[in-house]
Amino acid sequence: MNEPRKLFVKSFGCQMNVYDSRRMADTLAPQGYVETSAPDDADLVILNTCHIREKAAEKVYSELGRVRRLKEAAAAEGRRVVIAVAGCVAQAEGKEIIRRAPAVDLVFGPQSYHRLPQLLARAERDGKAVDTEFPLDDKFDHLAAPSGATIRMRGVSAFVTVQEGCDKFCTFCVVPYTRGSEVSRPVQKIVAEVERLADAGVREVTLIGQNVNAYHGEGLNGRPQSLAQLLEEVSAIDGIDRLRYTTSHPRDMSDDLIAAHRDLRKLMPQLHLPVQSGSDRILAAMNRRHTRADYLDVVEKLRAARTDLALTSDFIVGFPGESEEDFAATLDLVSEIGFSGAFSFKYSARPGTPGAEMSDQVDEDVKSERLARLQAEIDLQQQSFNNRCLGRSFEVLFEKPGRHAGQLVGRSPYLQPVQVTAPASLLGEVAAVTITEIASNSLFGTLAQTPARELAVLGAGA
Numbered sequence: 001m002n003e004p005r006k007l008f009v010k011s012f013g014c015q016m017n018v019y020d021s022r023r024m025a026d027t028l029a030p031q032g033y034v035e036t037s038a039p040d041d042a043d044l045v046i047l048n049t050c051h052i053r054e055k056a057a058e059k060v061y062s063e064l065g066r067v068r069r070l071k072e073a074a075a076a077e078g079r080r081v082v083i084a085v086a087g088c089v090a091q092a093e094g095k096e097i098i099r100r101a102p103a104v105d106l107v108f109g110p111q112s113y114h115r116l117p118q119l120l121a122r123a124e125r126d127g128k129a130v131d132t133e134f135p136l137d138d139k140f141d142h143l144a145a146p147s148g149a150t151i152r153m154r155g156v157s158a159f160v161t162v163q164e165g166c167d168k169f170c171t172f173c174v175v176p177y178t179r180g181s182e183v184s185r186p187v188q189k190i191v192a193e194v195e196r197l198a199d200a201g202v203r204e205v206t207l208i209g210q211n212v213n214a215y216h217g218e219g220l221n222g223r224p225q226s227l228a229q230l231l232e233e234v235s236a237i238d239g240i241d242r243l244r245y246t247t248s249h250p251r252d253m254s255d256d257l258i259a260a261h262r263d264l265r266k267l268m269p270q271l272h273l274p275v276q277s278g279s280d281r282i283l284a285a286m287n288r289r290h291t292r293a294d295y296l297d298v299v300e301k302l303r304a305a306r307t308d309l310a311l312t313s314d315f316i317v318g319f320p321g322e323s324e325e326d327f328a329a330t331l332d333l334v335s336e337i338g339f340s341g342a343f344s345f346k347y348s349a350r351p352g353t354p355g356a357e358m359s360d361q362v363d364e365d366v367k368s369e370r371l372a373r374l375q376a377e378i379d380l381q382q383q384s385f386n387n388r389c390l391g392r393s394f395e396v397l398f399e400k401p402g403r404h405a406g407q408l409v410g411r412s413p414y415l416q417p418v419q420v421t422a423p424a425s426l427l428g429e430v431a432a433v434t435i436t437e438i439a440s441n442s443l444f445g446t447l448a449q450t451p452a453r454e455l456a457v458l459g460a461g462a
């Protein structure tokens with residue numbers, strides 16, 4: 001019998017890439033590849049790249065320098081290592097990657113990973129292979145399903161891609177160019193995937209997509225279904241206790257999706273809803289297609305639908321043309337809403353996007369100073385939210401053993417890590433926990449007597 005070949009996949013960026021990396025491993029498993037966490041042990045190294053952060057391509061080239069040295073060391077021992085670059089940087093850079101990093105054997109975009117076995121064969125035959133097409137066939141139809149053992153090894157919380165690509169064309173974002181236009185998977189296929197996950201012990205599923213609430217996949221009746229309808233279908237699957245979805249666009253928060261937050265008990269009371277700026281002038285320059293008032297209106301409806309809903313968001317500081325007045329509008333929006341956390345970044349130009357061509361770029365020093373002010377406010381809001389959890393009881397899904405003996409770590413409904421002294425038999429289970437201590441952004445608690453389903457809700461406003 002042949003020795004298994006070892007695969008090392010390094011994921012950069014978002015949950016979508018983590019999901020894609022896992023599906024790549026699933027696709028290669030029937031070819032005899034097993035995953036390793038040690039890159040110097042691997043026969044195939046895949047860098048699954050992300051184009052969102054600043055200098056993304058440069059970071060990939062410097063990582064490739066390290067991987068090239070591993071390849072050279074293996075070659076000195078008579079062992080062949082194949083290097084592949086996948087994901088959004090691969091899509092954007094294409095052949096340029098092989099020109100600048102000749103040790104790379106294969107470059108492929110996010111829409112091609114279901115063809116990995118064929119692409120590897122092509123790279124072996126021709127020396128190099130590049131595939132950055134947007135093929136018409138549905139890659140999800142060609143992906144091998146992970147085994148029950150693999151699902152169990154990955155834990156009780158899983159991501160499932162339901163939608164890819166984006167048609168919004170925000171002027172700072174590369175996603176519409178690297179991932180293409182919006183495509184939604186059919187309901188039936190998503191339900192089948194979640195059922196397989198549930199059978200293998202998964203208890204929490206996060207439906208993911210670049211613009212997930214624009215979901216419009218074909219339903220069982222042959223007609224397009226909304227994300228709310230999809231959530232209802234998935235919610236009916238036995239064994240799944242918790243549902244989440246990310247990342248959403250404010251404009252696609254339809255009334256039926258807002259109502260799902262009221263009606264679906266399994267849908268967790270936490271929503272990531274990027275706003276990016278509090279200034280209408282900047283929102284227009286970003287081509288966000290919503291105003292500050294639109295965002296506030298959606299938040300009001302969501303909070304009316306579910307009083308314990310906690311909101312997180314994304315902010316870009318120093319978008320071209322942002323004045324002190326525009327930035328003050330962002331700070332004001334943050335105070336008005338009260339978030340339980342947020343990601344915030346300085347604007348940095350992405351080649352090929354309209355924002356990169358704008359003439360009124362903001363000075364780096366000004367961006368840094370504004371970002372520090374925004375992050376200080378968000379940190380205060382996060383602390384305030386966490387402090388309000390003290391003494392409350394809520395359901396925790398236990399995911400893994402803690403650092404200390406007898407301790408388990410789980411997630412609250414609001415995604416906070418919670419450490420609890422609890423028997424190992426609770427791993428993979430949902431149990432009621434009373435929060436007894438807050439340290440930094442970690443919560444500590446004890447098992448509660450309250451029936452898990454009847455816990456007090458947490459007011460979400462700041």
Ligand code: SF4
Nearest residue numbers: 166168169170173175
């Ligand atoms: S909605 Fe999101 S993914 Fe789409 S272009 Fe805007 S920022 Fe990018």
